[in-house]
Amino acid sequence: MLTKKLPRLQSFLLPVSRHVGHLARQQYDVIVVGGGHAGTEAAAAAARVGAETLLVTQKIHTVGALSCNPSLGGVGKGHLVKEIDALDGLCGRAGDWAGIHFSILNRRKGPAVWGPRAQLDRQRYREFIQSELLSTPRLTVLEGSVEELLVTEPNPEEPGRHRVTGIHLANDSHPISASSVVLTTGTFLSGSLFMGQTTSPGGRIGDAPSSAGMSHTLRERLGLRIGRLRTGTPPRIVKDSVDLSLAQLHPPDSHPMPFSFLNAHTRCKPEEQLPCYLIYTTPGVEKVVRESLHLNCHIEEDTKGPRYCPSIESRVLRFPGRKHQVWLEPEGVTSDLLYPQGLSMTMPPDVQLRLIREIPALHRAEIHTPGYGVQYDFVCPTQLSPALQVKSTQGLFLAGQINGTTGYEEAAAQGLWAGANAARWALFMPAVALSRTESYIGVLIDDLVSRGVTEPYRMFTSRAEFRTSLRPDNADLRLTLKGFKEVGCVSSLRYQEAVRVRNSLQDALAALQALALSTAIWRKKLPGISISETKNTILTGMDLLQYKDVSFEMMASVFPECLSKYMEFSRRLKIEAVYKPHCDLNKKEIERIQREENMSLSPDIDYLSLPVSLSREVREILDRVRPSTLGAATRLEGVTPAAVVNLFNYVRFTGRKERKTHGNQVDQKEEIEEELCARNASLPQ
Structure with a gap:
């Protein structure tokens, strides 16, 4: 990985002054x-x-x-x-x-x-x-x-x-x-x-x-x-007014993983990270919400709000009688405020204070800035x-x-x-x-x-x-x-690093693939691993790396001459090996559909009762438009690639069965469903 120094931030006064006021153009x-x-x-x-x-x-x-x-x-x-x-x-x-x-x-x-x-x-x-x-x-x-x-x-x-x-x-x-x-x-x-x-x-x-x-x-x-x-x-809460001894401590990961592919580490050292805390709402919170609904014009509106990050008012009304999670999150190294994730609210400020003090850890909390709503x-x-x-x-x-x-x-x-x-x-x-x-x-x-x-x-x-x-x-x-x-939005520096990573990963995967040994030999070289195959089965390094208890570091210790130089990619190689069979299947399905764009779709297909995993929305779109080819189906708004894969498999399998001259219709449908279910079996997440 490219080890790029995190930047030293410049003073902002001079740069800002160059950009305010009269424009040069x-x-x-x-x-x-x-x-x-x-x-x-x-x-x-x-x-x-x-x-x-x-x-x-x-x-x-x-x-x-x-x-x-x-x-x-x-x-x-x-x-x-x-x-x-x-x-x-x-x-x-x-x-x-x-x-x-x-x-x-x-x-x-x-x-x-x-x-x-x-x-x-x-x-x-x-x-x-x-x-x-x-x-x-x-x-x-x-x-x-x-x-x-x-x-x-x-x-x-x-x-x-x-x-x-x-x-x-x-x-x-x-x-x-x-x-x-x-x-x-x-x-x-x-x-x-x-x-x-x-x-x-x-x-x-x-x-x-x-x-x-x-x-x-x-x-x-x-x-x-x-x-x-x-x-x-939500309202911002003064940290010193919170009794954190009544909250559940949630520490960060001991080894921070950076977001950027250019960074080998984060600015914040592991020991410098700050914890988060988990608390829960109480029946008192629900009581305050219900008593103050008449004072809250935002929640009474019909305007749609975020389903997956709702206000505490929406959560109480949708799920009465439940305890709801609230995360107390730090706002900065020097900040004296906590952000209560899960307590978005738009009631009057005095009611907001009453509400948060119904939670034990916040029974003496002070609000720095009240919460509010936006339309x-x-x-x-x-x-x-x-x-x-x-x-x-x-x-x-x-x-x-x-x-x-x-x-x-x-x-x-x-x-x-x-x-x-x-x-x-x-x-x-x-x-x-x-x-x-x-x-x-x-x-x-x-x-x-x-x-x-x-x-x-x-x-x-x-x-x-x-x-x-x-x-x-x-x-x-x-x-x-x-x-x-x-x-054209990527710099040459990042491009060169991506090429280096791609080439190194390809070389490492090739080296793993070239290690083709019987399971008996693998057991001798890596004692303690559990291999289910018989002793005469040949497994490559890629095959073996798919096992949960086998790491790239273990294999590199046995074959240092061909694998040790790829240690910086050990985590990525493990993930690549685990997902390779499933990615190969996805790729083949996508390529097959691209080749079969001109496949004809019968005008008699009953889309509303297809024996495949299609959402009702997709079925209704197909039934309404009735595309003549698979390519036409891929271009319909709302028809996803996964739906096209299932449709393609159905048409292909149906055509194969119809070419057979024997077998009754019920058995044929069951066979199609069974084969499609096998193909669409859940993959690892």
Whole structure:
């Protein structure tokens, strides 16, 4: 692994002063609006691709701020962070710099669904992002508020197709023109803040919402379908007022695992990490929630909130009588505040204090900042292309919560992809797309543009059909080379490192494959291992490494001449060996479908009662459209690659059985179902 020193952060006063005030130019290739996770990744990616880029944000000192939870990663979300890093994004390296508590979630399952996660120091994270942006070539950061998005009227030759031309800042008579614009407005698009029965305009406490002109342009001039979503944040609690002796201690991992493929270690040493604490709600909490519902206008609204990170009011109403987990998470090395993950609330401040004091560990707690709710506009993402460009408006790209997602990681992933494609559009290069079969970012974007959202979208490993191939450990092998050659957003340094890793892993896997010995010999060389095969069975090193009690270190100690030089990849080689059979099967299924695109689908197929594992949504789509070929089915919105695999297997097996002249129909159907079930048997996670 490349051991790259974590950066020494520069002073921000001089760089910031160069970017505030009068601009040296009034025209850019790309303008990014918003300095959150989506905006920072979009601006950096556009500049890396080669576009002259302008990032416009209301306040430069809040660029890169962790506005809600001070953490990064998790199950599904950690995959996104690793993929963003593989494409040379910022958040993975920022997490390694700012992390103060590292852990791998979901360890009880296989490495494919492990969730790399870190608690972050808010100040360190913000400083890292600002330092990176303000030193990025071809990137200018401007403090200002966007008053209006500038677009042309539709071209008569292309009815309904507008074209973006730039932006207009508040209190500035001169427009700033650009070939493409990326909107990453987060919760600021017509944002409203809620606390008790008080409502005020804003996208985050202390910040104003985006201008009414922006919403008017999207809704009225461009005719986009706009929806409304809500989210919330918990109160921040003074750490010294909490009785941590009444909470369950949860220490971090003893060996912090970095997010970035460029880092061999994190900034935070193992002994410097801070713990988290677990507490539970009580019946008193539920009592306070129910007694104060009439004082809470946010929770009474019909606007959809996040299903997987709901407010304590929503949890009490949905699951009455239950104890709910609350995690007390540190906000920084020098911070005197704790973040109570799981206690998002929007009741009046005095009621919030009553509620938290119903929990034993918080019986004397003091609130530093009350929790509040936010409601905001989002653009229905089915109006976007896979490049995240608005279909009806040339050069306009959207990323983050404006597309109906929730979470830093989902926003950052969209931002990187939108920024790269916005730069390619401005530089007259074709758009690029990511497939569901090659990345979680591809799954995220495909879900958004093909299915849309009815509630804030969150990434889970269960959303990826081929998750045994899309693991956190191999994101660099899947994406870095593509990011360099096809997208242009990856530096030569990272590309060279990815090539070195790929070549070394290939050589190591070949060396393991070349070690072909009988089980009897393996038992002699590695006494104590449990091999079920007979003594005359020939096993390669790859075969043996798939056994749970066999490690690469054990094999390298026996064959140092051919394996010891690959010790830095021992963990990755073990994972590769375990998942190789399943990845090979996935690859064959994908290639087979690509070869069989012209396979005819009978018009008589009863899709609603197919004996295969298809969701009702997919069955209804197929039944309604009735595609004539397998290729046509792959291009239907909402039909996933996994569904196509099952459909392909059904058609192929059915055709094979129908060619037989004997056997009754019932036995034939049962045989098909049995064979398909065998093929679709659960793989290791």
